[in-house]
Amino acid sequence: MQKIGTSTTTANSLGEFTEGSPGAGVAATLIKAAWLNAVQRELIRLIEGAGLSLDATDDSQLLKAVQSLLTAANTWQKLGNKPSTVEGFGITDAPTKSELALALSYLASKKDVAGLLPTSGGKLTGSIVLDNGSIDSPEISWQTPGFDIRVDAVGKTLRFFAFNDGVTTYPFALDVVNKAATFFGNTAWHAGNFNPQDKANKATSLAGYGITDGATKKELSDGLATKAHVSTIFNNGPIAGASSRLKLTADGNSCTVYVNFEELTLRHNDGNYRSVSAWGGSVNLLASGANGLDTGAVVASRWYSIWMIEAPGVAFALLASLSDTAPVMPPGYTGKARLGYVRTDNTANRFVLPFIQQGKKAQYMPGSANLPAFPxxxxxxxxxxxxxxxxxxxxxxxxxxxxxxxxxxxxxxxxxxxxxxxxxxxxxxxxxxxxxxxxxxxxxxxxxxxxxxxxxxxxxxxxxxxxxxxxxxxxxxxxxxxxxxxxxx
Known part of the structure; x- marks a missing residue:
């Protein structure tokens, strides 16, 4: 590439253009054909070097040539004079083909490593022995990011130990000689070493042993007091609805009826009867399905029958219905017994009139807004x-x-x-x-x-x-x- 000073003496001392200074006797730089031709040849070589043909009508060929060369520079296959060896690329931590062949040849000559498993896994027909000549054997390791668990033998003890985020733990150790196992440093109890009567500080409760998922006697008793269970199944049982200490109540301030009983008999579709014990719950006439209304919406000034229903082995529930003989049962429920009746008031609330039923005898309980006195x-x-x-x-x-x-x-x-x-x-x-x-x-x-x-x-x-x-x-x-x-x- 020529500078203008190569073809004329009117350039400045740096060989660059100057506008001159007539007063100081400095001439302006003259543009010579030699310099213009040199610049033209440089530009032509750039365009043709990019694989383009000169086109007098295209003023963007120089840009296209630069873009083409940049694309080629970013395409590995188009690069020229690429090195073809590990050393040519300056890589120092990879073996050459000859070095790898030499190493494999050496391994194949060793009897104890012949037939090594491939990295993708495989099958061994013999034993693997890890022995470094000391009482602390070599280790087998399994690793994930941030976690490393290993197995080795120390003396006559097989142990597992782990490195977890920089902390070393010993989850398990098996002492073959003494027939003892430890978990995280704690000796495991077994028939040969455990007798609770020998433990001076033995616990007397679930909490004392650190058991969190077991129920205490009180929790079990309290839970059974509020849950129904099937105590007896009869093929030809008593009348459905037979009960002991049955009680229904409503306070007149909602659409909810409360029920509890000591014993109740239900009849199922298969003809069997089930005796249900110690149950309590409620039914809301504004709800639908189990523990609600069997179908439709609650209506003012109507009698609703209240039923106990059962999905065998799944659930017990209550049901309200306009029918006093055939309520629409929710899916899965096959057993039923009618417990009593309730009356809704004539307001927009459609609240249940206050009452109490004990056994088969019921009485209005005046005092609420919808029943201030006996009707x-x-x-x-x-x-x-x-x-x-x-x-x-x-x-x-x-x-x-x-x-x-x-x-x-x-x-x-x-x-x-x-x-x-x-x-x-x-x-x-x-x-x-x-x-x-x-x-x-x-x-x-x-x-x-x-x-x-x-x-x-x-x-x-x-x-x-x-x-x-x-x-x-x-x-x-x-x-x-x-x-x-x-x-x-």
């Missing part, structure tokens, strides 16, 4: 006493369909001959004031006292139901009948 089934004048004309009064809104009897209270005002008659079937006839007896037994109540001193009277009544109605006569607008509860079959 009034009828009030005011109904029918006549002379002659007796009974009026039917439905109990369906206050007593479930499966009720055997109803518990009532009749109320009489403090007025002369204030009377309430209650009869189970409406067949009562005659004249209450006639001297002849009435032709059927009926419940009756009358205010008591001398004229001017009559006292209001209330009387509780238990009546077996013969349908969904009772029959009444009430002769005073201040008299009435309230419902206390019911008893199931």
């Amino acid at each position: 009034v089934i009828v009030a005011g004048v109904q029918g006549t006493t002379n002659p007796i004309v009974l009026v039917p009064v439905s109990v369906a809104a206050h007593v479930p369909p499966g009720a055997l009897s109803v518990s009532l209270t009749s109320h009489c005002a403090n007025a002369p001959t204030s009377t309430v008659f209650i009869h189970p079937n409406g067949s009562l006839t005659g004249d209450y004031y006639a001297p002849t007896p009435l032709n059927h037994v009926a419940y009756s109540i009358q205010s008591v006292g001398a004229p001017g001193y009559y006292v209001a009277t209330s009387m509780p009544i238990e009546m077996c139901l013969q349908g969904q109605s009772i029959y009444v006569v009430i002769n005073s607008p201040s008299n009435g009948i309230t419902v206390n509860g019911w008893e199931l079959y």
Whole structure:
């Protein structure tokens, strides 16, 4: 490459261009054809050296030539004058072919290493003996990043030891002579060396032995107290729903019913009966499936039957249903027993009316917002006493369909001959004031006292139901009948 000073004397002392200084007598640099031709030849050689042909219409050939040469410089196969030996590349830690062949030849000449396993694994038909002539044998090692575990023999003890992030541990050692094993430095107990009675500081609890996954007697007892279990299976068992100490409750402030019992019999689809012991739980009518409603959404002012259900060997649960004979069972549940009934209120909340059921006998529990007092089934004048004309009064809104009897209270005002008659079937006839007896037994109540001193009277009544109605006569607008509860079959 020529500098301009090669072809003219008008260049500066560095052989470079100058604009000159007429006042100082310095001439401007003259451009000579020799220098221009030299530059042109340099550029042409660069373009053609990159494998391109000159194109007078392409002003980007110089750029393309540089780009082509850069690409070639980054492509190993295109590099020229590459070395072809380990030494040529300056590599000092790799053997040459001749050195490797010499080493393999030496190994093949040694009887104890003939037939070495390949690095990918293989099979040995004989024994491998590690012996360095001392009581501390060579080691076998397994390694992962940051971890190294080894096995060796020291004297007559086989030991495992590990290096874990710079810390040495001894997980296992086997003393063949003394027939003893140690784990992390602790002697292993076995039939030959362990007798708890010989341990002065022996533990007396699970925690004392460091056992964290075992249940104590109290934990086991408490757990069994809240979990059901199948104690007996009958082929021809007792009636489904037979129970001991059965209890259902609701507080009137939610859609939840609470249940517990000491013993209960369930009937399964295969005809077998199962006796379930010591169970407690709850059912929410706003939920669906097990421990909820069998189908649909809870409705106001309706009776719901409450069932105990079982998926054999899997789970026990409760279920609420509008059906009192055939609830829609969740998948996997095959056993059931009806426990009782609950009534929802007539509000948008559809809360369960407060009640308590013990065994088969149930009673309303007034005091909540949706049941401030015992429900009034009828009030005011109904029918006549002379002659007796009974009026039917439905109990369906206050007593479930499966009720055997109803518990009532009749109320009489403090007025002369204030009377309430209650009869189970409406067949009562005659004249209450006639001297002849009435032709059927009926419940009756009358205010008591001398004229001017009559006292209001209330009387509780238990009546077996013969349908969904009772029959009444009430002769005073201040008299009435309230419902206390019911008893199931």
